Amino acid sequence: MTKKSLDxxxxxxxxxxxxxxxxxxxxxSNDTLFIVVPKEKLRDVTEFIHNKMxxxxxxxxxxxxxxxxxxxxxxxxxxxxxxxxxxxxKTYLDPKKPVAPTIMDIVPAADWCExxxxxxxxxxxxxxxxxxxxxxVGWPDNLHPLRKDVPYNIRPRPSxxxxxxxxxxxxxxTIPVGPYHxxxxxxxxxxxxxxxxxxxxxxYRGFHVHRGIEKLGESRMNYQQVNFLAERICGICxxxxxxxxxxxxxxxxxxxxxxxxxxxxxxxxxxxxIHSHLLxxxxxxxxxxxxxxxxxxxxxxxxxxxxxxxxxxxxxTYGINLVGGVRRDINEDKKKQAIEVLDKVxxxxxxxxxxxxxxxxxxxxxxxxxxLPKEDARKLSVVGPTARGSGLDRDVxxxxxxxxxNYVDFNVPVYDSGDNLARLLVRADEVIESIKIIRQLLDQxxxxxxxxxxxxxxxxxxxxxxxxxxRGEDIHYIITGDGRPYRWKVRAPTYQNIPALKVMxxxxxxxxxxxxxxxxxxxFSCTDRIxxxxxxxARKIVRIGIGLCPG
Amino acid sequence: xxxxxxxSIWVFHLxxxxxxxxxxxxxxxxxxxxxAERLGVKLVVSPRHADALLLxxxxxxxxLPKVIRAIEAVPRPRFILALGSCAVGGxxxxxxxxxxxxxxxLLKILKNRGIEVDGVYYVxxxxxxxxxxxxxxxxxxxxxxxxxxxxxxKAIA
Numbered sequence: 001m002t003k004k005s006l007d008x009x010x011x012x013x014x015x016x017x018x019x020x021x022x023x024x025x026x027x028x029s030n031d032t033l034f035i036v037v038p039k040e041k042l043r044d045v046t047e048f049i050h051n052k053m054x055x056x057x058x059x060x061x062x063x064x065x066x067x068x069x070x071x072x073x074x075x076x077x078x079x080x081x082x083x084x085x086x087x088x089x090k091t092y093l094d095p096k097k098p099v100a101p102t103i104m105d106i107v108p109a110a111d112w113c114e115x116x117x118x119x120x121x122x123x124x125x126x127x128x129x130x131x132x133x134x135x136x137v138g139w140p141d142n143l144h145p146l147r148k149d150v151p152y153n154i155r156p157r158p159s160x161x162x163x164x165x166x167x168x169x170x171x172x173x174t175i176p177v178g179p180y181h182x183x184x185x186x187x188x189x190x191x192x193x194x195x196x197x198x199x200x201x202x203x204y205r206g207f208h209v210h211r212g213i214e215k216l217g218e219s220r221m222n223y224q225q226v227n228f229l230a231e232r233i234c235g236i237c238x239x240x241x242x243x244x245x246x247x248x249x250x251x252x253x254x255x256x257x258x259x260x261x262x263x264x265x266x267x268x269x270x271x272x273x274i275h276s277h278l279l280x281x282x283x284x285x286x287x288x289x290x291x292x293x294x295x296x297x298x299x300x301x302x303x304x305x306x307x308x309x310x311x312x313x314x315x316x317t318y319g320i321n322l323v324g325g326v327r328r329d330i331n332e333d334k335k336k337q338a339i340e341v342l343d344k345v346x347x348x349x350x351x352x353x354x355x356x357x358x359x360x361x362x363x364x365x366x367x368x369x370x371x372l373p374k375e376d377a378r379k380l381s382v383v384g385p386t387a388r389g390s391g392l393d394r395d396v397x398x399x400x401x402x403x404x405x406n407y408v409d410f411n412v413p414v415y416d417s418g419d420n421l422a423r424l425l426v427r428a429d430e431v432i433e434s435i436k437i438i439r440q441l442l443d444q445x446x447x448x449x450x451x452x453x454x455x456x457x458x459x460x461x462x463x464x465x466x467x468x469x470x471r472g473e474d475i476h477y478i479i480t481g482d483g484r485p486y487r488w489k490v491r492a493p494t495y496q497n498i499p500a501l502k503v504m505x506x507x508x509x510x511x512x513x514x515x516x517x518x519x520x521x522x523x524f525s526c527t528d529r530i531x532x533x534x535x536x537x538a539r540k541i542v543r544i545g546i547g548l549c550p551g
Numbered sequence: 552x553x554x555x556x557x558x559s560i561w562v563f564h565l566x567x568x569x570x571x572x573x574x575x576x577x578x579x580x581x582x583x584x585x586x587a588e589r590l591g592v593k594l595v596v597s598p599r600h601a602d603a604l605l606l607x608x609x610x611x612x613x614x615l616p617k618v619i620r621a622i623e624a625v626p627r628p629r630f631i632l633a634l635g636s637c638a639v640g641g642x643x644x645x646x647x648x649x650x651x652x653x654x655x656x657l658l659k660i661l662k663n664r665g666i667e668v669d670g671v672y673y674v675x676x677x678x679x680x681x682x683x684x685x686x687x688x689x690x691x692x693x694x695x696x697x698x699x700x701x702x703x704x705k706a707i708a
Contacts, residue, residue, distance in 0.1 A: 136613040211644050215647065232643060235571035236572070296583075299582065315576070
C-alpha cells in the first residue's frame with residue numbers, strides 16, 4: 001500500500017466523522033487513528049465506521065481516568081484490515097455517574113465488552129438489557145475492581161454458595177455434572193437444547209477463570225513484569241499474549257526492537273503454533289473416537305515441547321519476552337539442532353497426516369458437519385482457522401505483519417466448505433507452513449543484539465497491538481502510565497469465535513456437537529466470558545462434556 | 552504415603568481457574584512419552600470414582616462452590632494433588648480480588664465446613680513438568696520419598 005492511499009483513507013475517515021461532529025479531535029500515531037467524540041454522537045460515529053466504512057469492532061473498554069483528567073472514558077476499537085488501520089473512538093463520561101449509550105444494536109459484538117465495562121468500572125449502558133457478566137455471585141454491587149480507588153487485593157468474603165446454573169424451569173432433568181467434566185480442561189459449561197436428536201439451541205456459561213489479570217498488571221507489576229503475567233493468561237498460546245503486550249508497549253513508546261529479537265520472537269511463536277495445532281489435532285482425533293490418532297499426535301508434539309525447552313529453557317510458558325527484546329539468544333549449535341528436530345517432526349507428521357486423513361470415520365464425521373457459511377462468518381467477524389475454514393482469507397501475520405513475518409514467505413491455507421473438515425485441514429496445513437516459516441527464519445537470522453538499550457516509556461501514550469494466535473487474532477490495548485501500564489486490555493480470539501457456535505450447532509445432530517464445539521479450538525482462560533443465548537422451544541436439556549477440549 | 556492406596560490411583564482433573572498450562576501437562580503425562588497409565592493412573596469421569604483430585608489453578612470465587620461440591624463427592628480416603636504454583640499457594644494471584652489464593656486457603660474453608668481431606672501433595676512449578684506429576688504419584692503410592700521437608704518461614708513485611 002502506498003503512502004498516498006493511506007492518506008486518502010485517513011481523509012475519508014476524518015471527513016466522515018467531521019460531518020457528524022465538526023469539532024472532533026483526532027490524532028494519528030503508528031497505525032492507529034484516535035478520535036474523541038462526545039457521547040451523544042457515539043452512536044452516529046459507530047454507525048459510520050461500522051456500517052459505511054465496513055470496519056469491525058475489535059473490542060471496547062472502559063477506563064477510570066479520574067486521577068488524570070477527572071472523568072471516566074470509554075474506548076471503542078475498530079479495525080480496518082484492508083488498510084491495516086485501527087480506529088479508536090474515545091468518549092468522556094461523567095465522573096460521578098458514568099452513563100454511556102449502547103452500541104449493541106448497531107454492533108452485536110459489543111455485548112460482552114459493554115457488560116465487562118459495567119462490572120469492572122461501573123459504567124452503565126442505556127438502552128439495553130444489563131446483567132452481571134464477569135464478577136462472581138455474591139460480589140457487592142457497588143464495588144468495581146478496575147476503578148483506581150479500589151485496591152487490587154480487596155477481597156469481599158468468598159461466597160461458597162453457587163448460583164443455580166440451570167434456570168429452574170428446565171432443571172427437571174438435572175444430571176450432577178456441573179461445570180466440571182473430567183475430560184474438560186477448564187471449568188466452563190455448555191447446555192445444548194435438543195429435540196430428538198437435533199440441537200435447537202445452545203447456551204454457554206463461563207467466567208470461572210476470571211483472575212483479575214488486568215487489575216494486577218495495572219497495580220502491582222511494572223512494565224517488564226507484565227510480560228510474564230501476560231504469558232500466564234493462557235498456558236497454550238501464552239507467548240502470543242506476551243509478544244502482543246510487548247509490541248503494544250514498544251509501539252506506544254516508539255522503541256526500536258533489534259531485528260534479531262524480532263526473529264527469535266517469530267520462531268518461538270511458530271513453535272507455539274505447531275504445538276497448539278498438534279494438540280488440537282490429537283484432541284479432534286480423540287473426539288472422533290480415533291484414539292490412536294490422539295496418542296500419535298501427542299507423541300509427535302513431544303519433540304516440539306523438547307525443542308521449545310531447548311530454545312527457551314521451558315516446555316511451556318517460555319518467559320523470554322521483554323519490552324524491547326528477548327532474554328535468550330539462539331546460537332549456531334541450537335540452530336542446527338532445531339533444524340534436525342524439525343526434519344524429524346515434519347517426516348513423522350506427514351506420515352501421521354496421511355494416516356489420519358485415510359481413516360474413513362474421520363473424513364465422514366468431519367465432512368458436512370458444523371457448517372459455518374461464509375456470510376455468517378463475515379457477519380460474526382470470526383477469526384483464525386475458524387474464519388479461514390469458511391473461506392475468509394484473513395491472517396494478521398500476512399495482513400498486518402509484525403515481528404519478522406514480513407521477511408518470510410508462506411501460504412495462508414483457506415478452505416471454502418466451512419465444515420469441521422475444513423477447519424481440521426486449515427490447522428493441518430498451518431503446521432506445515434509453520435515448519436517452513438521456522439526454517440526460513442533460522443536461515444535468515446540476522447546478527448546483532450537481542451535487546452534494545454536505553455529506552456524510556458513516556459506516560460499517557462496509547463497503542464493497539466495485534467498478533468495471530470493459533471486460534472485467531474489477539475488484541476492488546478495499552479495506555480502507558482507511571483512505571484506500569486495505566487490501562488491494559490486483552491481481547492482473546494475465542495471471544496470472537498464462540499458466537500459462531502450457535503450457527504454451527506443449530507439444526508445439527510447431537511452426536512456432532514462435541515467435535516463442532518472443539519472445532520473452534522476454544523480457549524476459555526483467555527476468554528473468560530459468558531455467552532447466553534435466548535432459550536427457544538427448549539424441550540429437554542442435555543449436558544455434554546466437550547471431550548478433551550484444549551484451552 | 553497412604554496405607555489405603557497402594558495400587559492404581561484413579562484421578563479426577565479439577566481445573567479451578569488455571570491457565571491450561573498445567574492441564575495440558577497432565578494430559579501430556581498420560582500420552583505415550585511419559586505414559587503415567589503404566590503406573591495405574593487413570594483419568595476418570597466423575598469425582599465419585601476418584602481416589603485423588605488433580606487440582607490446578609488458584610481457585611476463583613466463581614469456581615469455589617463447585618470445587619467444594621466436587622471434593623465432597625470424592626469417597627474417603629480422599630487426596631488432593633495441588634499442581635502448579637497457583638494451586639500450591641495462589642501463585643501470582645495470591646492476593647488478587649477474584650481468587651482465594653490456592654489450596655491452603657481452600658483447606659481452611661473445607662475445615663470450617665467439616666469436610667475432611669486425607670492428604671495433600673504439593674507439586675510446585677509454573678507449569679508443572681510431567682515428571683513432577685509422576686513423582687507426586689510415586690509419593691502418593693509410597694514408592695518414592697518426599698524431596699523436601701516443609702519449613703514455614705514468615706515473609707518479611
